[in-house]
Amino acid sequence: xxxxxxxxxxxxxxxxxxxxxxxxxxxxxxxxxxxxxxxxxxxxxxxxxxxxxxxxxxxxxxxxxxxxxxxxxxxxxxxxxxxxxxxxxxxxxxxxxxxxxxxxxxxxxxxxxxxxxxxxxxxxxxxxxxxxxxxxxxxxxxxxxxxxxxxxxxxxxxxxxxxxxxxxxxxxxxxxxxxxxxxxxxxxxxxxxxxxxxxxxxxxxxxxxxxxxxxxxxxxxxxxxxxxxxxxxxxxxxxxxxxxxxxxxxxxxxxxxxxxxxxxxxxxxxxxxxxxxxxxxxxxxxxxxxxxxxxxxxxxx
Numbered sequence: 001x002x003x004x005x006x007x008x009x010x011x012x013x014x015x016x017x018x019x020x021x022x023x024x025x026x027x028x029x030x031x032x033x034x035x036x037x038x039x040x041x042x043x044x045x046x047x048x049x050x051x052x053x054x055x056x057x058x059x060x061x062x063x064x065x066x067x068x069x070x071x072x073x074x075x076x077x078x079x080x081x082x083x084x085x086x087x088x089x090x091x092x093x094x095x096x097x098x099x100x101x102x103x104x105x106x107x108x109x110x111x112x113x114x115x116x117x118x119x120x121x122x123x124x125x126x127x128x129x130x131x132x133x134x135x136x137x138x139x140x141x142x143x144x145x146x147x148x149x150x151x152x153x154x155x156x157x158x159x160x161x162x163x164x165x166x167x168x169x170x171x172x173x174x175x176x177x178x179x180x181x182x183x184x185x186x187x188x189x190x191x192x193x194x195x196x197x198x199x200x201x202x203x204x205x206x207x208x209x210x211x212x213x214x215x216x217x218x219x220x221x222x223x224x225x226x227x228x229x230x231x232x233x234x235x236x237x238x239x240x241x242x243x244x245x246x247x248x249x250x251x252x253x254x255x256x257x258x259x260x261x262x263x264x265x266x267x268x269x270x271x272x273x274x275x276x277x278x279x280x281x282x283x284x285x286x287x288x289x290x291x292x293x294x295x296x297x298x299x300x301x
Contacts, residue, residue, distance in 0.1 A: 051109065051110050052110055054109045054110075055106040055107065055109040055110035056106070058102070058105055058106045058109055059102055059103070059106040062098070062099075062101075062102030062105070062106070063099075063102065066094075066095065066098040066099065066102065069094070069098070070091055070094065070095070073087075073090065073091070073094065074087060074091070084153060089142070089143060089146055089173075092173075137191050141189075141190035141191040141193065141194040142171060142172065142173055142174060142175075142176075142190040144194060145171060145176070145190060145193060145194065146171060150193070150194075150198060150200070151168050151171070151176070151193070151198065151200060152168060152171070153168050153169065153170060153171065154167070154168060154202065155167070155168045155200055155201075155202040155203075156168075156200075156201040156202050156266050156267070156269065157178075157198055157199060157200045157201065157202075158198070158199040158201075159188065159192075159193060159196055159197075159198055159199075160196035160197040160198070161192070161196055162186070162188075164180040164181055164182075164186075165180070165181055165201075165269060165270055166178035166179070166180055166186060167179045167180075169185070171190075174189065174190060175187050175188060175189050175190055176188055176190060176193060181270055201266040201269055202266050204266075205265070206239050206242065206263045206264060206265055206266070207263070207264065207265075207266055207269055208245065208261045208262065208263055208264075209261070209262055209264050209268070209269050209270075209272045209273050209276070210259060210260070210261050210273070211259075211260045211261075211262075211273055211276045211277045211280065212249065212257055212258070212259055212260070213228070213257075213258045213260060213277070213280055213281065213284070214255040214256065214257055214258070215255060215256050215258060215284065215289050216254070216255055216256075216289070216290065217251070217254065217255060217256060219256075219289050221248065221256060221258070223287070223289070224258060224284060224289055225246050225258070227280075227283050227284055227287055227289070228246050228258070228260055228280050228283075228284075229244060229246060230283070231276070231279050231280050231283050232244050232260075232262050232276075235262075235275075235276070235279065237264055237265075237268050237271075237272055237275070238262045238263065238264060238272070238276075239263040239264060239265070242263040243263075244260070244261065244262055244263075245259065245260070245261035245262075246258065246259070246260055246261075247259055260276065260280065262276060
C-alpha cells in the first residue's frame with residue numbers, strides 16, 4: 001500500500017521536474033538567441049531597450065513604494081501602541097512579500113518566464129518547512145508572544161522551570177533574551193515560554209513580596225506583629241494605601257513562622273525581600289525577640 005500511495009507523488013514530482021527543465025531550456029535558448037549576432041541584426045533594439053527600461057523602472061518604483069509603505073506601517077503601528085517586536089515581525093513579512101512580487105513583475109515585464117520560479121520557490125518553501133518544523137514552532141510561538149503581548153521588553157517575569165526573576169531584554173524570531181538578577185544573559189526558546197507558566201509581575205502596578213520570619217514559641221505573637229507593622233510603615237519602598245498581610249503561616253518544634261507580605265512596585269520585588277527580612281529581624285532583636293535556635297536533646301543510655 002505504501003508503494004501504491006507513493007507512485008502518484010513520484011509522477012507529480014516528475015511532471016514538475018519536466019516542466020521546470022522545459023522552462024530552463026526555453027530560457028537558455030532565449031539567452032543564446034539574445035547573444036547571437038543575428039538577433040541584434042534582426043530585432044528592434046528600441047523594443048528590447050524599452051522592455052529592459054520598463055522592468056528596471058518597475059523595480060525602482062516598487063522599491064520606493066515598499067520603503068514608503070514600511071515607514072507608514074511603522075508609524076501606524078507605533079501610534080497604535082504596538083511593541084517593537086511586533087513591528088519587527090510585520091516589517092520582515094512585508095519586506096519579503098513586497099520584494100518578491102516586485103521582482104516577479106519586473107522579470108515578467110522584461111520577458112522572463114517566472115512561472116517555474118514561483119513553483120520552485122513554493123516547493124523550496126514546503127521542503128524547508130518540513131525540515132525545520134522545530135524552528136517553525138519556535139517562530140510561531142514568537143509571533144504568538146508578540147500578538148498576545150504575553151511579555152514585552154522590560155517586563156519582570158517568573159517562567160516555570162527557571163528559578164530567578166528574569167527581565168525581558170529582546171523578543172527575537174526564535175528565542176527571547178532575558179537578564180537575571182546576577183546580570184547574566186539567559187536565552188530561552190519561544191516555544192518553552194508558550195508551553196510553561198509565566199508570572200508577569202509588570203502587568204500590575206504593584207505586587208506583594210513575601211518574607212518569612214521565625215520567632216520562639218514562648219514569645220508574644222501580637223507584640224511581634226506590631227513591631228513588624230511598624231517596620232513596614234516606616235519603609236519608603238512599601239506602598240501605602242494597601243493592606244499588609246502579617247500572620248502565622250506555620251509552627252515547628254522550636255519556632256512560630258510568621259508570613260509578612262507587603263505591597264511593592266515590581267522593580268523592588270527581590271530587593272525588598274532581602275531588605276525587609278534584615279530590618280524586621282534587627283527590630284525584633286532590639287525588642288527582645290530573638291531568632292529561635294534549633295535545639296536537639298541527646299540522651300546517653
